[in-house]
Amino acid sequence: MSEEAVLCSGELSRKRNDKRFDVGCRVSGSFGEMAPNPNPNISRRVRQRIFGNIIEAVGPKQYKVLWDDGNTREHFSNSLKKERSFASLPPDVRPPRLQDNPDLPPQGQQQIDEEQEQIDENERDQEMEEHLPGAGKESDDDDSSQGSKGGEGGDKAGGDTEGQMPGQLQAEVPLAPDYHARKADAKAAIKSLLGKEVVVKHKNKSIAWTVIEDWDPEEPVLEIDTAFGLKSFDSRQYKQSEVLAHLFLHLSFSDWRVTLDKMNQAINEANNNNNKKRVRVFSAEEFLTALGLMIGAAEYGGRGSQLWEGQADCCGGEKWESLVPDPNFDGIMKQYRFKDFRHFFPFAFKSETLKNNNDPWWEFAEAVNEFNNNRKTKVNLPKWLVVDESMSSWKPRQSPTGGLPNISFILRKPKPLGKSG
Numbered sequence: 001m002s003e004e005a006v007l008c009s010g011e012l013s014r015k016r017n018d019k020r021f022d023v024g025c026r027v028s029g030s031f032g033e034m035a036p037n038p039n040p041n042i043s044r045r046v047r048q049r050i051f052g053n054i055i056e057a058v059g060p061k062q063y064k065v066l067w068d069d070g071n072t073r074e075h076f077s078n079s080l081k082k083e084r085s086f087a088s089l090p091p092d093v094r095p096p097r098l099q100d101n102p103d104l105p106p107q108g109q110q111q112i113d114e115e116q117e118q119i120d121e122n123e124r125d126q127e128m129e130e131h132l133p134g135a136g137k138e139s140d141d142d143d144s145s146q147g148s149k150g151g152e153g154g155d156k157a158g159g160d161t162e163g164q165m166p167g168q169l170q171a172e173v174p175l176a177p178d179y180h181a182r183k184a185d186a187k188a189a190i191k192s193l194l195g196k197e198v199v200v201k202h203k204n205k206s207i208a209w210t211v212i213e214d215w216d217p218e219e220p221v222l223e224i225d226t227a228f229g230l231k232s233f234d235s236r237q238y239k240q241s242e243v244l245a246h247l248f249l250h251l252s253f254s255d256w257r258v259t260l261d262k263m264n265q266a267i268n269e270a271n272n273n274n275n276k277k278r279v280r281v282f283s284a285e286e287f288l289t290a291l292g293l294m295i296g297a298a299e300y301g302g303r304g305s306q307l308w309e310g311q312a313d314c315c316g317g318e319k320w321e322s323l324v325p326d327p328n329f330d331g332i333m334k335q336y337r338f339k340d341f342r343h344f345f346p347f348a349f350k351s352e353t354l355k356n357n358n359d360p361w362w363e364f365a366e367a368v369n370e371f372n373n374n375r376k377t378k379v380n381l382p383k384w385l386v387v388d389e390s391m392s393s394w395k396p397r398q399s400p401t402g403g404l405p406n407i408s409f410i411l412r413k414p415k416p417l418g419k420s421g
Contacts, residue, residue, distance in 0.1 A: 021054050021063055026083040028052075029075060031067070051083060057400050179406055186405030228380045245292075254374050259348045260287045266347035267340075279340050289333055290341040300327050308335040394418040 021027065032048030052067035061077040193211040200207055233250050235243045249256050264281040271278045282290070297307055307327045329335070346363065349370075354362035361368075375381070393415035396402030408420045 021057075021077060021080070021082065023054055023056060025054050026051065026085050027054055027063075027065060027080045028083050029065075029080050031073070031075070059397060059399075182401065183405050228382055230378065231380055232378055245288075248295075251374065251378065252371070254370055256287070257284070260284060262348035263287075263344050266350075267344050270344070279344070282341065286333070286337070286341070290338055290345075293329055293333060293338060297327075297329075302327060305335065390420065391415055392419045 028049050028051045030047045030049050032050040034045045035048045037044055037046050050067050050069065052065045054063045055066050055072070056064050058064050058074055062074060063077065063080070064072060064074050065080070066072050190211065194213065195211065197208045197210050200209065233247065235247070238246050253259050260282065267279050267281050293307075297303075300307060301324075308330045329338070349365075349367040350363050351359075351366045352362075354365055359365060391408075391410065391413040394402055394404065394407055395417060396407070401407050404419060407418060409417050410420060413420075
């Protein structure tokens with residue numbers, strides 16, 4: 001890249017406006033009164049550029065601005081221009097210097113010189129703006145005539161009792177309440193509703209909630225010296241390629257061989273009651289292979305019998321080449337054999353005792369109980385469990401938080417903006 005191109009790109013980057021607006025920053029926009037065009041060759045009038053401060057964000061790329069004339073309006077960011085903190089201040093009002101603030105640490109001489117240079121540039125800009133079209137004798141005459149007509153009541157009508165010049169900023173710009181203030185107000189509002197019922201409606205449904213005090217566990221959580229996590233499992237006893245398979249069996253079954261025996265028992269009972277079709281009992285290798293196929297099927301887009309069939313043309317039966325290889329489950333286990341496994345596997349969890357007690361979940365309750373008991377004996381858990389990694393997506397439209405006390409932005413979440421649990 002030539003030096004001319006580098007210089008041009010540098011000039012363009014310096015001229016590019018920063019569109020990142022913060023609460024309290026100084027902005028300007030063409031929202032003033034109509035005035036003659038600065039270009040004498042153009043008869044079309046233009047609006048005067050006015051200055052103000054942002055007081056809050058009201059939506060995506062939309063801000064509420066308090067203008068120097070006292071009016072407050074909402075504008076989109078593409079119609080605003082970010083200015084220096086002391087832009088368009090009257091020449092006789094010098095902005096406060098950071099060095100004069102006793103609460104801040106002392107600045108170096110270079111920072112003091114830069115700050116003084118910016119203040120001097122602001123004064124020179126004000127002198128140039130005095131000679132722009134629309135700021136000549138006519139405006140001065142209008143101000144003097146209005147002051148003479150108003151007399152002593154002019155100060156009261158204009159509200160300039162402190163000797164401030166028109167367009168001067170207020171001493172303190174009202175800012176929107178910060179996060180901590182909004183949270184405190186929300187807690188106070190909730191506390192005022194203690195003991196009352198709050199009805200929440202959604203479409204044609206409604207539900208009543210009773211507001212209560214914060215609930216804490218009655219018994220304190222005792223500190224336990226035992227480390228939390230998996231126990232009675234040593235991954236060093238297995239090959240690296242087989243560790244996850246053994247871990248799956250360790251956490252899913254109390255003893256997978258007992259589950260296999262219950263399934264084969266159900267197969268034998270079915271064979272005794274049906275002489276036409278007999279099913280061969282499953283070996284340990286077939287049982288583990290069928291479990292592996294159930295897990296591996298999730299990696300393919302096909303379903304059911306498509307995992308055992310090749311890709312063929314729907315009309316002529318011709319096999320088409322594809323970038324994705326066929327699952328070819330037929331080379332691992334025949335389809336009819338996997339159907340037998342899928343049919344008899346749930347029988348391993350049926351409980352005749354629960355059936356006699358008229359339990360509606362007698363066909364699968366043992367699977368849930370076995371899973372829960374297995375976690376209790378093989379995993380050290382704390383007394384209290386908290387649901388983590390939960391984020392309810394929430395995108396405010398009309399206000400910064402969408403009516404909630406606060407919202408969070410966590411980049412690592414699938415939906416980063418919302419209310420975290």
